[in-house]
Amino acid sequence: MRKRDFTKDFAEGLDSVEDTVSNERLSGKGALSRKRTVSGTNSEDGQETGFEVALDVDSLNTRSGRVLSVHGLNSFVKTDDGQIYECTVRGVLKSLATDLQHVVVAGDFATIELDPKSSGENQAVIVRVDHRRNQISRTSRKKQQIIVANVDLVFIVTSAGEPGLKPNLIDRFLVSAEKSEIQPVIVINKVDLVHVDDLQPVAGVWSQLGYPVIMTSTITGQGVDRIRKLVRGRDCVVTGQSGVGKTSMLNAIEPGLALKVSTVSAENQKGRHTTTAARLIPLTPEEGELPQKSVGHLVDTPGIRSFQLWDVIPEEVGGYFPDIRPFINTCKFPNCTHTHEDQCSVKWAVADGKIDARRYESYCQMRENDEYF
Ligand SMILES: Nc1nc2c(ncn2[C@@H]2O[C@H](COP(=O)(O)OP(=O)(O)O)[C@@H](O)[C@H]2O)c(=O)[nH]1
Numbered sequence: 543m544r545k546r547d548f549t550k551d552f553a554e555g556l557d558s559v560e561d562t563v564s565n566e567r568l569s570g571k572g573a574l575s576r577k578r579t580v581s582g583t584n585s586e587d588g589q590e591t592g593f594e595v596a597l598d599v600d601s602l603n604t605r606s607g608r609v610l611s612v613h614g615l616n617s618f619v620k621t622d623d624g625q626i627y628e629c630t631v632r633g634v635l636k637s638l639a640t641d642l643q644h645v646v647v648a649g650d651f652a653t654i655e656l657d658p659k660s661s662g663e664n665q666a667v668i669v670r671v672d673h674r675r676n677q678i679s680r681t682s683r684k685k686q687q688i689i690v691a692n693v694d695l696v697f698i699v700t701s702a703g704e705p706g707l708k709p710n711l712i713d714r715f716l717v718s719a720e721k722s723e724i725q726p727v728i729v730i731n732k733v734d735l736v737h738v739d740d741l742q743p744v745a746g747v748w749s750q751l752g753y754p755v756i757m758t759s760t761i762t763g764q765g766v767d768r769i770r771k772l773v774r775g776r777d778c779v780v781t782g783q784s785g786v787g788k789t790s791m792l793n794a795i796e797p798g799l800a801l802k803v804s805t806v807s808a809e810n811q812k813g814r815h816t817t818t819a820a821r822l823i824p825l826t827p828e829e830g831e832l833p834q835k836s837v838g839h840l841v842d843t844p845g846i847r848s849f850q851l852w853d854v855i856p857e858e859v860g861g862y863f864p865d866i867r868p869f870i871n872t873c874k875f876p877n878c879t880h881t882h883e884d885q886c887s888v889k890w891a892v893a894d895g896k897i898d899a900r901r902y903e904s905y906c907q908m909r910e911n912d913e914y915f
């Protein structure tokens with residue numbers, strides 16, 4: 543099981559954002575340094591993470607870019623200079639993918655080769671797909687389906703009132719984020735409807751676990767600036783129950799963004815891959831921002847809006863609770879579910895106050911309620 547420290551990564555990420563922006567402007571080496579970070583790394587957990595192929599490619603005609611969306615055999619790739627190319631996949635890549643369902647998925651960093659004869663028509667071929675840093679996937683008809691790769695943040699949006707806060711639901715989203723290895727940020731919206739002090743006990747438990755919690759109101763504007771800053775330069779998924787204010791938040795971050803998302807979703811509905819087709823929607827560059835630099839994307843995932851766990855089996859759940867995980871290997875029974883067994887270290891930790899009772903209840907609900915699996 544992974545041991546990544548989200549909080550640390552997150553804090554470091556935050557510190558470096560501003561620096562990265564100014565360095566890239568000065569030296570113009572953004573594309574180069576990104577390439578260095580994504581290539582040459584290997585999957586630590588043995589999961590499918592894309593592949594790299596050294597091909598005999600003419601570097602004059604190749605560009606690095608980002609896969610915005612995949613439609614059957616065609617993908618739309620945005621290159622570092624802001625151009626969008628419609629791409630097919632080179633045959634050798636396809637043949638490598640016999641065991642893997644996805645040669646190319648939305649969010650992949652890819653190298654494309656332009657056809658010099660048809661230049662200007664924005665047609666190209668994907669010749670290389672970089673190692674995937676993380677991915678959101680689920681199992682469909684016994685096959686793993688990758689919905690999107692290389693996502694920086696998942697905003698778990700919830701509301702303090704109308705509808706009221708559902709902590710156990712947030713815990714479920716957190717488990718999904720842990721499974722996908724994507725940094726979650728809990729957004730408690732509509733704080734104008736309550737006394738913020740009332741939210742502290744439950745929010746404090748998440749904060750102590752290292753999950754950032756941001757209180758917002760799209761009506762008073764509280765917290766909206768923090769969200770806007772976090773989104774810039776990153777690729778973010780927004781998830782949460784309906785009615786909590788996701789659309790309002792998108793509009794607050796960038797007027798017109800919610801409209802872009804809904805237009806794209808409507809297009810997806812018409813396509814063949816209705817349930818899972820994901821898209822990266824580029825944020826609009828702000829004044830002074832270079833258009834070719836990645837200003838970040840909003841990741842629209844129409845298929846995973848509902849509050850289902852993505853591909854987490856009951857036995858795995860404890861491992862994705864950072865507060866429960868340290869205790870799960872010292873129970874009397876090796877197959878302890880930590881729900882009804884005697885001599886269970888997890889239950890002792892709850893009794894000792896080392897695990898928050900509400901979080902434990904949430905865990906039990908996830909193990910017992912198989913509607914979520
Ligand atoms: N009081 C209050 N209402 C809000 C806030 N944000 C959104 N709403 C309202 O909540 C309802 C649902 O918002 P919407 O953005 O459509 O939620 P979505 O379903 O998550 O996209 C709308 O009536 C909004 O006006 C907020 O911060 N405070």
Ligand SMILES: [Mg+2]
Nearest residue numbers: 785788789790
């Ligand atoms: Mg909405």
Ligand SMILES: [Zn+2]
Nearest residue numbers: 873878880886
């Ligand atoms: Zn146990």
